[in-house]
Amino acid sequence: MVTPTKAMYHKPVFLKESVDGLVWKPGGTYVDLTFGGGGHSSAILEKLEGGRLFAFDQDQDAAANAEGMALTFIQSNFRHLKRYLKLHGVSQVDGILADLGVSSHQFDVPDRGFSTRFEAELDMRMDQQGQRTAKEVVNKYSERELHQLLGMYGEVKNARTLAQAIVAARVNHPIETVEELKQVLIKFAPKGREAKYYAQVFQALRLEVNDEIKALEEMLEQAVELLVPGGRLVILSYHSLEDRLVKNIINKGKLYGEVEKDFYGNAQLPLKAVNKKPLIPSAEEIKENSRARSAKLRIAEKR
Structure with a gap:
């Protein structure tokens, strides 16, 4: 198998918008939950001045892309976000980013079994x-x-x-x-x-x-706890179920059910939406990157 270069590995959707929405404190601590080819992480590092970046990816193929980068790479599913950050002495962060799409690399390597274009065993394991x-x-x-x-x-x-x-x-x-x-x-x-x-x-x-919906639920709940006041949550989703969970955690403070209220009837909302409606790709971006077609970008801030 040919090892792909970072450029070949994956072209992130909404790269500028997501990183601009994430990094609000150059000296802060940030997490890229879906490292992949390192596209988002590279752009985050360019904005940091003395800050720290932790990058998660459960795919063994992604680890090689982190070599030489000024970050801490954690080979794990992002559902274990809180546990691994604790192992590194981190209890709060300034921003968390996740691109929930399958990387181009996973689609383009035939023996991974993700694509309908190639003959291969039915595999589809990200880990x-x-x-x-x-x-x-x-x-x-x-x-x-x-x-x-x-x-x-x-x-x-x-x-x-x-x-x-x-x-x-x-x-x-x-x-x-x-x-x-x-x-x-x-x-x-x-x-x-x-x-x-x-x-x-x-x-x-x-x-x-890959138990992706359950993993997303667990990650979102942990993310809300980990963010400092003013911290940013940036999520790119590609499926209606994923986007609904992200929308709920931002607008209702919980994954399912109605908004919880305190004794005085005040809504308990730990996050507030930065963009009221999700950003969707332009026709030009879809033309350049067909996998952007169903993308939705939501950005929220911790109250």
């Missing part, structure tokens, strides 16, 4: 030491479980019918590769929109394999 793979989900999950994750995570319209078809197909032979799965999907994909349908199914599997 390559993780136990659960897409192959396991496809072949071991019940029809009910498949129906649920295809509908919720992939927003697949015919999720129940597709779940039934997957269960029927694997009886004779396990579905182990990208092409074998696509052979099942092709019968149910809308004509002319096959690529989007495949992408929805693969997105659902990826979210499940």
Whole structure:
């Protein structure tokens, strides 16, 4: 496998907007929760003057990109944010950034199994030491479980019918590769929109394999605790479920349910939105970087 350069690894969406929204104190302590190719981290470091930067990434391939950079790299899922910062003697930070998209590198390396473009085993693990793979989900999950994750995570319209078809197909032979799965999907994909349908199914599997929604929930709750007053939370999301959680934590102070109020009826809101509506990419940015299409950028400040 060819090791990609940082430039090849991933082109961040909203790079300037997100970093400008994050760094408000050049001497502060910041966290890049999705290091990837180091694009955001490099831009953050340019703005720091005596500050500190911690970078998280669970993907072993990302670690090489941190070599030579003036930061502390932590190879871990960002759901362990608070624990690892504590190990480094950090209890509060001035800004936290997360780009929730899959890196271009993960899509473009065929044997990672993230892309519908290449033949490979169904893998999709962001942490390559993780136990659960897409192959396991496809072949071991019940029809009910498949129906649920295809509908919720992939927003697949015919999720129940597709779940039934997957269960029927694997009886004779396990579905182990990208092409074998696509052979099942092709019968149910809308004509002319096959690529989007495949992408929805693969997105659902990826979210499940990596437990991404639960990890995001845990991270957001920790982030609110860790930020100092005036600290910034900057999140780029690409899925309606992710964006809803980010929006809720900013506007309601919690992931689910209604706003909590004190004895006097005052809303308990630890964050305030810096941009009332999420920033969405321009047609020009989408043209330059097609993976920006569904991006939403939200920035919040700790009260």
